[in-house]
Amino acid sequence: MADKMETIVSLCKRRGFVFPSSEIYGGLANAWDYGPLGVELKNNIKQAWWQRFVHQRDDVVGLDAALLMNPKVWEASGHLANFTDPLVDCKKCKQRFRADHLCPPTQAKPELGRMKTPPPEKPVCPNCGGELTEVRKFNLMLKTFLGPVEDATAVVYFRPETAQAMFVDFKQIQGSTRKRIPFGIAQVGKAFRNEVTPGNFIFRTREFEQMEIEYFIKEGEWEKWFEHWLGEMKGWLKFLGIPEKDIVYREISAEERAHYSKRTIDIDYQFPFGQMELYGLAYRTNYDLTRHAEVSGHDLRYMDPETNEKYIPHVIEPTWGVDRSVLAVLCAAYTEVGEAKQKHVVLKLPRQLAPFKAAVFPLLANKPDLVKLARSVYDDLRKHFPVAWDDRGNIGKRYFSQDEIGTPACITVDFDSLNDNAVTVRDRDTMKQERVKIGELMQYLGNDK
Ligand SMILES: [Zn+2]
Numbered sequence: 028m029a030d031k032m033e034t035i036v037s038l039c040k041r042r043g044f045v046f047p048s049s050e051i052y053g054g055l056a057n058a059w060d061y062g063p064l065g066v067e068l069k070n071n072i073k074q075a076w077w078q079r080f081v082h083q084r085d086d087v088v089g090l091d092a093a094l095l096m097n098p099k100v101w102e103a104s105g106h107l108a109n110f111t112d113p114l115v116d117c118k119k120c121k122q123r124f125r126a127d128h129l130c131p132p133t134q135a136k137p138e139l140g141r142m143k144t145p146p147p148e149k150p151v152c153p154n155c156g157g158e159l160t161e162v163r164k165f166n167l168m169l170k171t172f173l174g175p176v177e178d179a180t181a182v183v184y185f186r187p188e189t190a191q192a193m194f195v196d197f198k199q200i201q202g203s204t205r206k207r208i209p210f211g212i213a214q215v216g217k218a219f220r221n222e223v224t225p226g227n228f229i230f231r232t233r234e235f236e237q238m239e240i241e242y243f244i245k246e247g248e249w250e251k252w253f254e255h256w257l258g259e260m261k262g263w264l265k266f267l268g269i270p271e272k273d274i275v276y277r278e279i280s281a282e283e284r285a286h287y288s289k290r291t292i293d294i295d296y297q298f299p300f301g302q303m304e305l306y307g308l309a310y311r312t313n314y315d316l317t318r319h320a321e322v323s324g325h326d327l328r329y330m331d332p333e334t335n336e337k338y339i340p341h342v343i344e345p346t347w348g349v350d351r352s353v354l355a356v357l358c359a360a361y362t363e364v365g366e367a368k369q370k371h372v373v374l375k376l377p378r379q380l381a382p383f384k385a386a387v388f389p390l391l392a393n394k395p396d397l398v399k400l401a402r403s404v405y406d407d408l409r410k411h412f413p414v415a416w417d418d419r420g421n422i423g424k425r426y427f428s429q430d431e432i433g434t435p436a437c438i439t440v441d442f443d444s445l446n447d448n449a450v451t452v453r454d455r456d457t458m459k460q461e462r463v464k465i466g467e468l469m470q471y472l473g474n475d476k
Contacts, residue, residue: 032299035357036228038372042432044068044357045229057225057232064432065353067382067413069236072267072352073215075379076238079263080213087211087240088204092192094217095183101168103322104191104315106184111164112223119157125223126162129153169219169233185219190344193241194315197340198327201243208329208340209252211242215349227300229350236349243329243340249310253290256308256345260294267352268377269359273297274305287314296355305355307346313339356380360433374433375456378473381433384412385472388425390441392418401440404450404465408438411469430455436472 039045043062047054061069081089101107113126129150152159169185172178186192193212200212215238225231244252257276264274279291294306316339320327328337362373378384385408389401398418408414415434417425422439429437439451444465452471453460463471 031358031361032228035299035361038361038431039065039228039357044432045353057222058234059229059232061353064382068356068376068380069349069353071380071382072356073236073238073349075266076263076347077213077215079266080240080259086206086209087213087242088200088206090193090196090200090212090214091216092189092196092214094186094219095171095173096186096192096195098183099322100191100195100319101184101187103318104194105318106168106187107166110168110187111166113162114165114223115159115162117152117154117157117159120152120155122152122154123223124153124159128224129159165221165223167220167222169221187220188218189214189216189237189239190241190346191315193239194319194342197241197243197316198325201329207332209242209244209248211240213238213240215239227298227303229354230298230300230303232350238347238349238352240345242343242345244343245338246313246341249289249341249343252343253308253310256343257292260306260308260345260347263347264294266377267356267359267380268375269296269355273359275302285309285311287312296351296358298354299358305348305351307344309344309346311342311344313341315342316340364430371427371430373430373455376433376435378435381435382413383415383429383432383434384408385436385438386415386417386425386429386434387438388417388422388440390422390439396445397440397442400444404438404440404468408468408472426453426458438468 040047042064044065045059045061048058048060049055077089081087098107101110114123115126115129116123150159151157168187170182171185172181173183174181193214197212200206201210204210215236217234217236219234222231222233225233240256242252242256265271273296275295275297277293277295279288279293284291289310289312291307291309293304294308295302296305316327319325320339327339329340330337356376357374360374360376362375363370364373365371387401387405387408389397391397401418405414405416415429417428419425426437433455435455437453437455439453441451444450447462448466449462449464450468451460452463452468
């Protein structure tokens, strides 16, 4: 299984999906760049998410908030005091570990997604068996200074989650959109955590991207909306092509939950390096808005226009990791086809996520008539969606090259095309070839972006 991960990481680098950041300077630990194909895949995931949960719903609106916020936000949310990882060092080999990673998952107590109490027993260093230091708290907020003076008054923090902006802006957004409860605010954006032990490729990095919704509800309806969003998250996983058998819905027990949450489910995926959290769903009660009302002094209550009742809304929060989605999609789509020497990789991405929707080849690169016709097919299709062009090597090699990056259809312009105005379309998954009229190509390929 670890081999599979290595293969995927090397494919990602070779084909330009994801590679180490600033590598000519030796890179920066656990920082990754999304290359030409990676940025397409990642954008396709984010766009599909936005389309599904914002555009296609009339009860969710969007937000793109600033990364740097007033530090009071983090005081109110509890991040400054509690957003810590329990840290231990090995006295012998000096390696550093997260204490909650050294005990079984059921003993890890998430507080703001983190551990609440230290593990009951003192484990030893998994690296050398040496004795570990006492558990220390390490705050994960990434700090910087705003403006020309580097003193305590200029300290600000990169947001550790996108969620808080949706709470802080709740009143402003509800007022300007006149949305009635229940409704949600959605945001896609970067967040930063000074992780103690990042790793596993793009799984855990200090800079990462989230897709989150804060869905504001009446307290009495929380169970109904929790189930609703659980269903939505299941539907999304299906859309991504992630098999149900590789997903684990982990109910977080009362002792393990954050103190304000009445129900939390972690949605885990069987990554090649183990079962790890992919998404999360939490009922956060009205904790966040209550805290922001207290600390800011602003009235954040909602007034029901029908009953004139005033109350602080409760919240259901579905959270999706963007980078983890990319990784899970790559792992699920990665397929090896054929025997030994003939073996090649097919990335069976859902069409909507594929970086290129089609590739166009002239059968021979040195025949101007063929190239000219192929070029016009290519230019026409490109008006509608991203299309690859390849005129190198033989057709078989071009097919394999496109299979490896998940292009669903390959279109070859051959000598017959000059007479019959038709092309050969080869399907990535079935490898079947069909003759299609050039004028009917768009309809044949489908037009969903
Ligand atoms: Zn050690």
